[in-house]
Amino acid sequence: MNKQAVTSYPKDRINILFLENISDKALQQFNQHGYVKARKLTGALSEEELIKEIKDVHLLGIRSKTHITAKVLAAATKLQAIGCFCIGVNQVDLKAATQAGVVVFNAPYSNTRSVAELVIGASIMLIRRIIDKNNAAHKGIWMKEAKGSYELRGKTLGIIGYGNIGSQVSVLAESLGMKVLFYDTETKLPLGNASAAKSLKDLVSQADVVSLHVPDTPQTKNLVNKNLLKSFKKGSILLNYARGEVVDLKALATALQEKQISGAAIDVYPWEPEKNGDKFETPLQGLSNVILTPHIGGSTEEAQENIGEDVSIKLFQYLERGITNGSHTVPAIGLPPVENAHRILHIHHNIPGVLSAINTALSKNNINIVGQYLKTNDAIGYVVLDVDKKLSKQAVELLKEVKSTIKVRILY
Secondary structure, rough: OOOOOOOOOOHHOEEEEEEOOOOOHHHHHHHHOOOEEEOOOOOOOOOHHHHHHHOOOEEEOOOOOOOHHHHHHHHHOOOOEEEEEEOOOEEEEEHHHHHHHOEEEOOOOOOOOHHHHHHHHHHHHHOOHHHHHHHHHHHOOOOOOOOOOOOOOOOOOOOEEOOOOHHHHHHHHHHHHOOEEEEEEOOOOOOOEEEEEEOOHHHHHOOHHHHHHHHOOHHHHHHHHEEHOOOOOOOOEEEOOOOOOHHHHHHHHHHHHHEEEEEEEEEEEEEEEOOOOOOOOOOOOOOOEEEOOOOOOOOOOHHHHHHHHHHHHHHHHHHHHHHOOOOOOOOOOOOOOOOOEEEEEEEEEOOOOOHHHHHHHHHHHOOOEEEEEEEOOOOOEEEEEEHHHHHHHHHHHHHHHEEEOEEEEEOO
């Protein structure tokens, strides 16, 4: 990176807060570049606690337990960006973040392999009925039998949601000799020999193992319900490493008790405890051939390091270069540094005439624009301006007065 492309704001005054025991990779990214006020807390914070903590924070890092509400964002007067060190961003009020001009990043690919491997591992454990045999052995009962135990080879895997993780599961399953069907609301190019099912019922009626990899939306709530479970192939297996609201757990418990399906692996739940050691309840507890795990699908050392590195790099690049690639709020822009110029970032409401007003304000004061780039989404516009070094401070003050301005920052 060009030596001049460092933030003009003193590094020792930039406050960075990481919550929920985010990987040390994230802290290292900033510490090695001279950001001394980067701190890390092990747990999540409540809305009230966040409002107190966030007042002077410039960059915030969270995982899935911390919820960033409109009230929190209103209190975050200095906040520039939020890094979600996980694959989702539904714990952030994206509308409020967009209106506040706060950039929101995440790591949609970093734990893909970890989840995919666990899905395959759980499938093997369930189809071999290892769970029941393990429980018996712990109780001192010898259960050496082949009845009800099968190989994955030659079986059909049905994948609901053929995105980053679903497609990775597809590749691993084929390498084990499985036939792969998938269903997605969008048209997806199949990998390997996978083929698309015509409907959900078509998929579950053919699959020996069904694995869910869909987001949490109003359309996916209770996607697997009493009615759909009736269409599952008799004796099949269900795995949910997606989102807790996707499966009606009471209906699943009934389907297991009635032997409609023969096993399940569940990692996510409609309600989850706030911290380790808290009491946890689900209708699936005590049922035969069921694996219950505490939302650890992506919880491997490798995944957490990858996520820590991925999101912290995005935050760092935005802080020092104004790059917003991967943002869920501000339009994506990635420009190299410009020689002999200062860079200014301008975030504004997306209404007609703002760019014209910016150019008019600068030209009236004889401020030369060396480079300029605008990108917009439905709500806001993001302008990167490179201007004459001698006049950059004056330019910032002029841009603050432009109508519909949300945030202005001199980058370097």
